[in-house]
Amino acid sequence: MAEPFKNMYNEQFLNLFTKDLKLVIPNLEPHAFVSQVMDKEWENRELKQRTAHIATVLKSFLPADYKAAIAKILELLDCIEPRYPHCSKIDDTKFGLLLEYGGILDSYIEQYGLDDYETSVKAIERITQFTSCEFVTHPFIVKYPDAMMAQMLVWSKHEHWGVRRLASEGCRPRLPWAMAIPSLKANPAPILPILENLKNDPARFVRLSVANNLNDIAKDNPEVVVDLVKRWRGESEEVDWVIKHGCRTLLKQGNPEVMKLFGLGSAKNIQIENLRIATPKVKVGDSLEFSFNLSNNSNKNIKIRLEYALYYQKANGTLSKKVCKISEKDYTANSITRITRKHSFKVVTTRKLHPGLHQVAVIINGSEFDKHDFELVE
CATH class of the missing domain: 2.60.40.10 (Immunoglobulins)
Structure with missing residues (x-):
């Protein structure tokens, strides 16, 4: 039987996590931290419940002031950055170097930083250069739709490929495991300038995110994606791949206009x-x-x-x-x-x-x- 994803948060990981935390919280007691995390309900918690619980425990070991706590988290990333030199490069083989850390830090910001927009957005921009923060952007888009989508558009031109990927992945209307964004499901127009900036991105992971965002949009607004296909088709091999992968749901549904655009006609013979x-x-x-x-x-x-x-x-x-x-x-x-x-x-x-x-x-x-x-x- 396949190993459940939630089991990546185990005692071995927590021991490594507390070892890193001591770099910025010298008086932290690793045993106390791990024992609070792995309480009597630990085995019954699913993946997102585990990350939320670890974030809750982490709060009790960080400064009470949210800005000061985020400063400690960013200091932690500065301390461990030398161990992950690929984070600063376009490396399509090593995405998610700190996947486990990302889940915890995302949850921390979602639980405690939703009322401090500026501090949280700066933290998200830094954290996503090590892992991926698309789950935490959704509640911010719901609460601050105009400001957050404007920020995503700025991120779509960021020098770091991980931040550019977040600009697309973080506003997917139907991102799995994430909070839905009803406004973008109803009207994806704010997403389109972001995808325009990223459709030819040099990083494969960014282009994949654009395709996945298109696929999300197609489930609620197929006409929007059909229009993009007509405008983008033939721009480059990379863009042609993006639109083909982004139309996979429409192709599976047998959408007549999309089938015709990709040279797939009648099956009568x-x-x-x-x-x-x-x-x-x-x-x-x-x-x-x-x-x-x-x-x-x-x-x-x-x-x-x-x-x-x-x-x-x-x-x-x-x-x-x-x-x-x-x-x-x-x-x-x-x-x-x-x-x-x-x-x-x-x-x-x-x-x-x-x-x-x-x-x-x-x-x-x-x-x-x-x-x-x-x-x-x-």
Whole structure:
């Protein structure tokens, strides 16, 4: 079974964290700190509950005045910066060097700094150069929408790639695990100048964030993303990748205008034949195996986005659809291609598996073919 994310906050990490804290809080007692954190409720706390709890304990060891406490946190970052030279460079292999610290410091600012905008924003700008602060920006955008979005626009031109990434990631309307931003879901216009500044960014992690922000926007305002695709397309290879990845939900939905923009037309001359499920009963931990023939009955090559839909059993007995991509390429005129696929049912922390009826269906250029049943068993 996959290790739960919350377990990255363990005794070993806390011992390292308190060792660093003593650099700026010399009288800190590590044992007292760790014992307060790992109390009788510790094992029952989930990821964000753990970071919030550690932040609460941290408050009792920092100065009572918020500005003075933030000064200590920034002093801590100055002390440990020499250990992380890659933080100041564009390094797309080492993102999240201090992921665990970021979760705690984000939570500290969210809990205790929401009423001190200027101090908190300066701290966020510094902290995000070591980790990522997108979760804490959301409550600030909700409370200070105009000021915070203006700040994000300034950050989109920052010299540090981590701050530029925050400018996009921190205003994603549907950022997973974060507070939603209803105003940006309803009207994403304040986000667009930020994405314009970042769509060609030299850092891959920044461009990925732009694509993910576009994908969020597309779920509520598809017409906005379609308009951007029309304006941005062909600007560079990097921008073309951004818009294609940013349209992944619209492509999975078979949005006709987006399909046409990416050269994906009608599937009327395409047939799916001899779909066979090799594993009609799949044990948890094993894989579904299926295969089918894809026939192009046209006299022309046809560009096909080939996907499959997996319908998962939910706890209430209904089915939940997830679309998975197989390929996107040209299929030769008057050809038959045999496709085989495996889909893992290993236990992961991001999806709860429920035994029972499941279904699989093939999708071609957004059109779904007949579903076929299989059973997930313990």
